[in-house]
Amino acid sequence: xxxxxxxxRYLITVTGKxxxxxxxxxxxxxxxxxxxxxxxxxxxxxxYSMNVEVTDKGDVxxxxxxxxxxxRNFPLILESPSPNQTSLYFCASRSLGYNxxxxxxxxxxxxx
Amino acid sequence: xxLLEQSPQFLSIQEGENLTxxxxxxxxxxxxxxxxxxxxxxxxxxxxxxxxxxxxxxKRLTFQFGDARKDSxxxxxxxxxxxxxxxxxxxxHGTASKLTFGTGTRLQVTL
Numbered sequence: 001x002x003x004x005x006x007x008x009r010y011l012i013t014v015t016g017k018x019x020x021x022x023x024x025x026x027x028x029x030x031x032x033x034x035x036x037x038x039x040x041x042x043x044x045x046x047x048y049s050m051n052v053e054v055t056d057k058g059d060v061x062x063x064x065x066x067x068x069x070x071x072r073n074f075p076l077i078l079e080s081p082s083p084n085q086t087s088l089y090f091c092a093s094r095s096l097g098y099n100x101x102x103x104x105x106x107x108x109x110x111x112x
Numbered sequence: 113x114x115l116l117e118q119s120p121q122f123l124s125i126q127e128g129e130n131l132t133x134x135x136x137x138x139x140x141x142x143x144x145x146x147x148x149x150x151x152x153x154x155x156x157x158x159x160x161x162x163x164x165x166x167x168x169x170x171k172r173l174t175f176q177f178g179d180a181r182k183d184s185x186x187x188x189x190x191x192x193x194x195x196x197x198x199x200x201x202x203x204x205h206g207t208a209s210k211l212t213f214g215t216g217t218r219l220q221v222t223l
Contacts (some may be wrong), residue, residue: 040216090155099157099204103155104154
């Protein structure tokens with residue numbers, strides 16, 4: 001089954017404790033992206049990647065890091081999480097040249 | 113960041129009613145997409161419109177892209193409880209390497 005998977009689905013952590021949210025897709029998509037979703041603000045792009053070893057900042061990259069060492073994986077790293085990073089995070093992927101993005105199921109992160 | 117404003121923000125209607133959701137921007141987009149998101153899931157693409165003035169129909173849903181490609185609307189005829197969800201518009205520029213999402217419209221359809 002073609003899909004985007006994220007882990008973990010839920011995470012409660014404390015300020016300053018480094019964490020990684022994994023994202024993997026099995027559709028051989030070149031493009032992958034991370035979004036955060038907050039009430040009244042819609043989805044805001046954090047980082048995106050057009051291909052392996054190619055990453056770029058989205059609208060709200062501060063406090064986040066990403067890497068794209070393999071085509072299928074695009075982990076999101078929070079080196080020192082803060083409470084304002086409490087949010088619902090989505091990973092998405094698509095094939096370049098096509099409009100449709102496929103989203104993962106989301107990761108709900110709470111930073112205390 | 114080019115913002116996309118959606119209205120209304122919330123909409124609660126009864127089964128069988130019609131409704132329209134609007135997506136507006138001051139920016140011109142090369143294409144515009146509509147997604148529906150259900151609780152606990154990621155957004156799922158409903159439609160993409162690319163030509164100014166374009167109208168697309170998906171069963172009881174009608175999507176229109178404004179002539180100037182700055183705005184769009186989603187009209188649902190005879191809403192059903194299964195239409196309940198969060199509707200998001202998203203505009204793309206150029207090669208669509210980046211999507212700008214709207215603020216969302218949360219629709220609830222009751223029996």
